[in-house]
Amino acid sequence: MSRIHLNAFAMMCAGHQSPGLWRHPSDAGFRYTDLDHWTGLARLLDDAGFDALFLADVLGVYDVAGGSRDAAVRAGIQIPLGDPMMPVSAMAAATAHLGFGVTVSTSYEHPYALARRFTTLDHLTKGRVGWNVVTGYLASAAANLGLGDQLPHDQRYEQADEYLEVCRRLWHESWEDDAVVRSGGTYTDPAKVHDIAFHGRWYDVPGPFLCEPSPQRSPVIFQAGASPRGLEFAGRHAEAVFVSGPSTAVVAGQVDRLRAAVSDAGRDPASVTVFSQLAPVVASTSGEADALYAEYLESFSLEGALALFAGWTGLDLTGIDPDAPLRYVESDAGRSALASFTTDDPSREWTVGEVARHLAVGGRGPVAVGSGPEVAEQMIDWIDGTGADGFNLAYAVTPGTFAQVATHVVPELRRAGRMPADPVPGTLRERLALR
């Protein structure tokens, strides 16, 4: 009976994974520019025993659907959007144990600068930071950063491999543990600060690193791409992985392929913590939860869902017959999102309309609707049926969804022996110290 880890999944915007639900009267996502919104959410999660708050990010606008950004802008699909690193140190100051996973793409920023930002955050959070390493999927990001087109899909991962090697050397090979001596006239012993002398295809970093070692030395490496090349990357680098799919069959396949990739890279497949995406809709009774779910669906924006899906997959479903079956098409956007509704489970054929409606609450993962005991049971069944280690909980409304989980679900998971009664102390890496 394994422990179930809990992450909360959010983004520095009003509309993350539930298109249009900012219209629901209980949603406070529009307060994302207010620091109190973030420190309040962090406290709620910390008190409830969540392991981490995971912040997604993109650097582009969703302009694939209909060849225009208007639908995404109108429906508030991940725009307007702030920088997810900014609220983290304030949230850390407001909490004792909660970890923070921050998404940053390897496609748009030099590793020398990013490695320093993560080390700084690791110091300021006392070792509670993780990095969700993504390669991006929106061509608009590359265009606005002056790069023209994105690199082709698999090449982005090649660049990411090199990117992580630069970071690893900066974090682990430049400064010795006892380099800072602060004695006599010496602050730092120059003999204990080393050049990394990195010369690669994309990056040249002679060294040394600018930062002294932080509590974890490097952020916990999270990863979330499940295409074949994405899995190879995860196998090599990931300590924790986010997966997402609409059924246990799809997610169990993703988890199996991921653990095989970790094993192929010569690592222990059980050493990687897998978080499966799920959107809980929970209330005091199952009747109330059903009513809440019906209310959420009334706020759903179909136009927004199509904009989101097109950005993720490169596939524009605007104007396609809703009863037409969805088919896999290779693109240079993300690949596993489309695969999770097509090739990952050939026994289940999705229509275009079904997929769009599936995205209404919490994106690509399942929705668990019910009372606390009912949702806890669905979550336990999902973990036992997929081989994942925990959940990345997407919200319908924020912070309401997380408050409902704290009140109704966490006590049930504790009663079932799947969550510890008290917070596990230590750095994020120690807290995730896996099974």
Ligand SMILES: Cc1cc2nc3c(=O)[nH]c(=O)nc-3n(C[C@H](O)[C@H](O)[C@H](O)COP(=O)(O)O)c2cc1C
């Ligand atoms: C739960 C989850 C969260 C993700 N969050 C982000 C994100 O914040 N930013 C991003 O650019 N990609 C994000 N992705 C996308 C992946 O990291 C990856 O870039 C995408 O799936 C394309 O890679 P693939 O073709 O290997 O699947 C996320 C994926 C999943 C499953």
